[in-house]
Amino acid sequence: MNSEHMILGVALTNSFGAHPAAWRLPHVNPEAYTDIDVTVEHARTAERGGLQFVFIADRLFLHGDLAVSNPLFNMDPIVTLSAVAQATERIGLAGTASTSFFEPYLLARQLKTLDVISNGRVGWNAVPSFEPDAFANFGKEPPAREKKYERLHEVMQVVQALWGSWGYEAGKPDQQEGTPIRHM
Amino acid sequence: MTEKKLILGLALHDGSGALNNAWRAPQVNPENYANFEANIRYAQAAERGKFAFLFIPDFPAVRGDIEHGGVRNIIDPMIALTAISQATSRIGFVATGSTSFQEPFNHARQFKALDVLSHGRAGWNAVTTSDPAVAANYGKPVAERSERYQRAHESIQIVQALWGSWQKEAWIKNQASGQYIDSSKLQPVNLQGKYVASRGPLAIPPSEQGQPVIFSSGGPSPHLLALAGRYASGFIGEVWTIEDGRAQRAMVRRAAEEAGRDPDDIKFFAGIMPTVAPSVREGLDRRISILGDTLKAQVPQLANMLGVQIDRRRLDEPLTTEQLSGAYPSRDPRSGIALDVARQGWTVRDILAHGVIDYHPTVVGPAALHADHIQEWFEAEAADGFWLSPDIFEDGVDAFVDEVVPVLQQRGIYPSDYIGTTLRENLGVAEQYGLDPRVVGTED
Amino acid sequence: MKPVNLYGTQVGTRGPLPVPPSEQGQPVIIMPASSGYGLQAAVMYADIIIAMPSSIEEGRAQRQAIRQAAAQAGRNPEDIKYLAFAGFTTGDTERDALDTRLALDAHTDIRGPLARLSAYLGLQQQLTRPDEPLTTAQLTAVQAHPQDARSIRAVELAHAGWSPRDILAHAVFDPYPSVVGTAGQVADHLQEWFKAGAADGFMLNFDDFSTEIGNFVEQVIPVLRERGIFHNTYEGKTLRDHVGVPPQYGVNPRITTGPQ
Numbered sequence: 040m041n042s043e044h045m046i047l048g049v050a051l052t053n054s055f056g057a058h059p060a061a062w063r064l065p066h067v068n069p070e071a072y073t074d075i076d077v078t079v080e081h082a083r084t085a086e087r088g089g090l091q092f093v094f095i096a097d098r099l100f101l102h103g104d105l106a107v108s109n110p111l112f113n114m115d116p117i118v119t120l121s122a123v124a125q126a127t128e129r130i131g132l133a134g135t136a137s138t139s140f141f142e143p144y145l146l147a148r149q150l151k152t153l154d155v156i157s158n159g160r161v162g163w164n165a166v167p168s169f170e171p172d173a174f175a176n177f178g179k180e181p182p183a184r185e186k187k188y189e190r191l192h193e194v195m196q197v198v199q200a201l202w203g204s205w206g207y208e209a210g211k212p213d214q215q216e217g218t219p220i221r222h223m
Numbered sequence: 224m225t226e227k228k229l230i231l232g233l234a235l236h237d238g239s240g241a242l243n244n245a246w247r248a249p250q251v252n253p254e255n256y257a258n259f260e261a262n263i264r265y266a267q268a269a270e271r272g273k274f275a276f277l278f279i280p281d282f283p284a285v286r287g288d289i290e291h292g293g294v295r296n297i298i299d300p301m302i303a304l305t306a307i308s309q310a311t312s313r314i315g316f317v318a319t320g321s322t323s324f325q326e327p328f329n330h331a332r333q334f335k336a337l338d339v340l341s342h343g344r345a346g347w348n349a350v351t352t353s354d355p356a357v358a359a360n361y362g363k364p365v366a367e368r369s370e371r372y373q374r375a376h377e378s379i380q381i382v383q384a385l386w387g388s389w390q391k392e393a394w395i396k397n398q399a400s401g402q403y404i405d406s407s408k409l410q411p412v413n414l415q416g417k418y419v420a421s422r423g424p425l426a427i428p429p430s431e432q433g434q435p436v437i438f439s440s441g442g443p444s445p446h447l448l449a450l451a452g453r454y455a456s457g458f459i460g461e462v463w464t465i466e467d468g469r470a471q472r473a474m475v476r477r478a479a480e481e482a483g484r485d486p487d488d489i490k491f492f493a494g495i496m497p498t499v500a501p502s503v504r505e506g507l508d509r510r511i512s513i514l515g516d517t518l519k520a521q522v523p524q525l526a527n528m529l530g531v532q533i534d535r536r537r538l539d540e541p542l543t544t545e546q547l548s549g550a551y552p553s554r555d556p557r558s559g560i561a562l563d564v565a566r567q568g569w570t571v572r573d574i575l576a577h578g579v580i581d582y583h584p585t586v587v588g589p590a591a592l593h594a595d596h597i598q599e600w601f602e603a604e605a606a607d608g609f610w611l612s613p614d615i616f617e618d619g620v621d622a623f624v625d626e627v628v629p630v631l632q633q634r635g636i637y638p639s640d641y642i643g644t645t646l647r648e649n650l651g652v653a654e655q656y657g658l659d660p661r662v663v664g665t666e667d
Numbered sequence: 668m669k670p671v672n673l674y675g676t677q678v679g680t681r682g683p684l685p686v687p688p689s690e691q692g693q694p695v696i697i698m699p700a701s702s703g704y705g706l707q708a709a710v711m712y713a714d715i716i717i718a719m720p721s722s723i724e725e726g727r728a729q730r731q732a733i734r735q736a737a738a739q740a741g742r743n744p745e746d747i748k749y750l751a752f753a754g755f756t757t758g759d760t761e762r763d764a765l766d767t768r769l770a771l772d773a774h775t776d777i778r779g780p781l782a783r784l785s786a787y788l789g790l791q792q793q794l795t796r797p798d799e800p801l802t803t804a805q806l807t808a809v810q811a812h813p814q815d816a817r818s819i820r821a822v823e824l825a826h827a828g829w830s831p832r833d834i835l836a837h838a839v840f841d842p843y844p845s846v847v848g849t850a851g852q853v854a855d856h857l858q859e860w861f862k863a864g865a866a867d868g869f870m871l872n873f874d875d876f877s878t879e880i881g882n883f884v885e886q887v888i889p890v891l892r893e894r895g896i897f898h899n900t901y902e903g904k905t906l907r908d909h910v911g912v913p914p915q916y917g918v919n920p921r922i923t924t925g926p927q
Contacts, residue, residue, distance in 0.1 A: 040556040044869025044898045045861045045891070046715075046748055046910050049880060050679065057754060057841075058874035060774035061405065062396070067877050071397040073428060082878045086885030089900055094697075094717075094870060099328070101426045105404045110426045115336035119304035122340055131906035133306075133697055133715075142324055144360045144680050150301040150694050156259040156306055159690030159905035160553045164697040172753040178420025186677075188704040192676030195696075195712050196918055197362075200671040201692040203917015204683030212679040298686075362679030401774060 048133065051083045053113060054078055061106040072109055079126040080117060086175045092131025092162060095119060099137055100172035117149055122126045124157035133162030138194040139170065139187065142179050146194065147201035228610030228638045229281075229601045229631070230490060230650060232276040232317070233269040233620065235303070238262060240619060241496050241612035242510065243517045250617045262309045263302065266617045270314040272624030273641055275649040276346060278459065278610055279303060280440075281319035308341035311577045317438050317457070320433030323371055324352060324361040327381035328421045334435045335427045336489065343431030343645035347382075348438040349450075351375045356378060370418070372446045377416030379437065380658060384412040386434035386655020387426035396600055432645035433656040441568050443474050451489065452478025456652040458491045459610055463556045463584055467495050474552045483661040488653045493606035494583030497593050498614045499622035504577025506587035507576040510614065518575045525575060528558040529565065538572040541565075545653035560584070592628040597627075598636055670732075674750040678851065692916040693903035700729060700749075710736045710747065711922055717870050719752045719843050722816040726865030727749050741921045749908055753856065754838060754845030756874055757882040761848045768836040768847050769907035771874055780835050788825060796834040801825050816844070850886035857887075858896055863908045868910075 041130050054071035055061035071077040082093050095116035103111040113119050116134035124132055132153070136146055146163075155163040167187040168174065174181045181187075238261055239246035239253075246253050253259060266277055277665070279300035292382060300318035307317060316337065320330055329352075331519035349369040352358060358365045393408035412423035439451035451458050458475045462468040468491075476486035489536035500506030511518065523652065528534040529550040532540070542550070542565050550565065552558035561579035569577070576586025586596045600606050612617030631637035642648050671682030672735035684853035698709040700718030709716050716733055719727035726749075777797055785793045789810035794801075797863030801809070811822040817839050824834045846856045860866050873879035891897035902908060 041898070041902075042745070042911070043895060045857065045896055046750060046867075047867070047871055047897065048750060049765045049871045049873070050752075051867070051876065055804060056877070056879065057872045058768075058771045059543075060401075060876075061400045061875045062770045063401060063774050063873055064877070065398070067398075067875065069398055070670075071877075073339045073430075073848040077877075079309075084880045084884055089898060090871075091868070099922070101409075101424060105409060105426070106406045107401055108403055114339060114427050115332050116299065116306050116335055118336040118340070121302045122309050125306045125309040129901045129904065129909075131695075133695075133906070140326055141329060142680075142881070143328065143678050144362075144682075144684065147684050147688060148300055149299045149685065151689065152302040154691065154694045155686060155687035156298070156302065157689075159692070159907065161689070161691075161755060162348065162697050162906050163694045164699070164701055164717070165712070168804075169738055170870050172422075175422035177326050177420075177816040188708060189675075190677045190710075192710055193678050194709070194879055195669070196922065197678055197680050199675050199693070199712075199915075199918040200812050201680060201684040202680050202686075204671050205668050205687050207688055207692070207916055211470045356681075357682035360684075362674055362681070 046047035047090045048092045048094045048131070049090055050096065051081055051093045052079060053109055054113070055109050056101060059103075062109045063126070068103070073114065075119065075122045078113075079123055081132060082123045082127050086127050086130040090130060092133045093123070094159075094162075094164070095134040095135070096164070098133035098173065100139065100170060100176050116154065120161070121153055121156070124153060124160070130161070131160050131162055131165060132157055135164040135166055136167050137168045138191045139173070143194045147198040150198070151202055156213060165195060167190070177191075229597065230492070230493060230634055231272065231274045231612040231637070232278050232608065233265070233274050234280060234494075234610055235262060235276045236280055236614075238440050238537065238616065239596070240615035240617070242498075242513055242614040244513050244515060245557060245615050247514045248617070251615060252617075257375050259298075259303075259306060262298075263507075264313060264407050265306055265620050266307045266480070268620040268624050270311050272620075272628045274314055275608070276315035276317050276646060277304065277307065278348070278438075280348075281321075282349075301337065304345075305337050305340070308337065309345065311345075312370050313641045313644060313649075313651060315344040315346055315436070315437075316341065317348050317428060317459075317646075319350055319440070319637060321350050321352040321357070322375040322378035324358070325378075326421075326591065327378045327419050328385065328423075330378065331382040331385035331421075331425050332427065332563065334382075335425065335430070338430040338432065338435045339427060343433075345430070346436040346438055346457065346646055348440050349375065349379055349454070352639045363505070368446060372450060374416075374418040375450055377414075377419050379450070381412070381414045381416065381419060381421050383434070383437075383454070384414055384418050385423050385425040387422060388412050389426060389428050390523040391433075391656060394428050396477055396505065401455045401493070401564060405429045406551070415593075429656060430645075432647040433654060436650065436652065448474055451475055451481075452480075452484070454659070455489055455657075456551040457650060458489055459571050460491055460558040460606070461583065462493050462605070465562065465600055465603050465605040468600055468627050469555060469603060470621075472605060472607070476516055481654075484659070485653065489606040489650065491602060492608050492610045494612065495593075495596070495609045495628070496581050496583045496585040496612045496614065497619070497623055498578075498587045498627070499626055500586065500595060501589060501591060503588035503592070508585065510576045511572060513615070514549055514576065516610075518572055521575050521580050522571065524580055525561060525571070528553050528555050528561050528571040533571060539570045541570050542574075593623070593627045596635060597631060598634060609628070624627050625627060668738040679831070686914060689905075692914055695906050695910065695912060699846065700733070706733070706736055707839060708734070710740045710742065713727075713747060714907075714915075715748045715750060715910060717750050717752070718866075720865065723860055723863050723865040726860060729865060730865065730867075746913055748912065750868045750870050751860060752872060753860075754841050754842035754867045754872040754874070755852055755853050755883060755887070756838070756844055756845070756847040756879060757853055757886055758847075759849070761852065765833055765836045767878075768838065768874065769832065772832075772836055772884040777832065780840060781831055784821060784831055784835060787812070787815070788819045789818070791821075794831045798830050800828045800830050805864060841872075845872075850890050851881075852896065853883070853887045854890040858893065858894060859909045861896060
């Protein structure tokens, strides 16, 4: 990375495009919402151009008017990126996951697993949810702004501490000695 | 109607194998816990053997002796199976997910997304968590049993209701008229339990199998049976003998019947830990070479199981006539098998190498022996199928698929090809979308 | 490997998490541009901040504010990359690109956007003829809202002789700055913003992924490379390499507030 060069990420938030009528174009597969091969193809095209990452935003509730247009968001960003990881080699894989609902251990584990299996290509867009519709899907009421951010700080620090808990120096397994990892 | 065939699944958990020390075997890349290509290779081998599913047990915490025993359950099951789905086309995926610490909306969404993008191959092993080490990772104490199971019932019902909230005929996607969906067929679920709740809907359409298949696993406590009877289409059992298997399978089927379901809609799977080798002797030697000193450490446990004194220094001698005549099986369900093996005259080391203290029945030797074991259990109605934990994945999956599977097929008890494209079809369980109308009310 | 034992008032964990380091150690952190609590959090944790400025001036100001806040939080401002949303539709000619956009707009009701355009042009009377360029009288009457980038752009396009339908097809009301035009025009937009210090890079949006990602890769990327403002190939393997942010493993030691 050279500061003379710009960074380009491409938003693949739904499977069609940013225009609400994209799904109606004759050359577009209207089932692309559930067809992972379509998203994989978009990511591969971006990779061919050397784009630094694909990005999948998220909302945890039904967004937009599905009577006339496709869902504005992906079925599930982390699951989708796990599939895209297998079909790409270099391009970064960035996705949104809310800090408001999931236990940090789960977030830490899913995101780091994805980072390991993609050979270090993951970015996490960490956002606190604010929409009452999202909280309703978890049987909750939205908290005050300062409580949302209190949780965000706690989640960020717990997740990153968990990421660091398998130390770099824990080492690689030694079959002769029989010690896969060392206590630090 | 063709005759009933048995169903096979493969447990994937650590990239090396079920045998203690499997990660140290020379054919294993010790970095497989983080090497995804190896897991994909094992999945593809299982698919070649027409296995119905891969099963990822899960224990989201560090346990045991990781310094020497290796690390298990590293990879998040959902991420792992999604990645594997892209390299396979028929085999199903059963991922474990705890109802104790996850929100139903999240489970509903991730499992249905995997189901849709794998074209109907996902299953959810819905478990409750009672282990303090796991609870501590979620920063919480372990809840009491009644609360855990109440939360499990609520979670599964909410998940299934969310799965059904995008109705089957909802998706119009008419490019000419511009109607994307029929909004009257995508409605909130508005479910409020004591512990969990969700409004919905979940904006994911049906997969080729409608929705993911639910599994249960563990020992058949009344609480677990009530849960499995209502919701599960597969039951991952832990049984050591045909009698155990028959009894547990019958309990699981009865539980389904009591919940208003057809008992054939729940399949009972017994575990098996195979070592496939040209002869029993070669199989034992393969195991001994990997197990090494860990065998010696098992001697006291074997002695307890048989109620006799065993000298750790006389590993390479069979039990004496005196020892054998004084031996009797303890309450450990594995002791009967251990005693049978001991009476065949094997040395102490070989008795242990037979896997008599393993987590599931172990068969060591040529393909026909494995086929005999499986056929005997299957025909005795001790299982509808088996979940395999091979000794070492690297060559153990191939050996089973290439040597044992053809024998099972020749004997007419195992299908020669996949029955269908979805997990539901390959398990032979009923269609379901949304909540099961036959199952009403919750426990308690 | 050792336990974490970190407990806040809302969440906590004992740990450890038995997942080894990835090739980049751990995932890169992205956060949206925000103010107040959100800005404070972003400069503490984020490697990349994604923003939606409507003009170069706004982008420069927000990027500077973030860099300043980062410095105050003890970080090297270079370690945070500020990316601006931008949308593109590419064609061989500007007319081709507009026609591509019009094929999509044809499925949406023009009445609402037309009323909105009338207002953004500062017209008292509503535009009624979407396919006719504005009359001389209308052009005399148009007046841009000086603080509003969309209004300024709409007025420019009206003066250039585009019809209301074509002005709308220039994507003037997309939620982020968009260019509907040739590869050269698209590259000009990116270059201008980048060189003005309004962004370290961009979050690209396309109306129709099935064609526009490929068009961008085949037509715009070569221009950016010729101009020396986009890399020729991936220099490294990881996302951290690609975006040029420093290594991090575990919690950064500079973070001392929060749960203990």
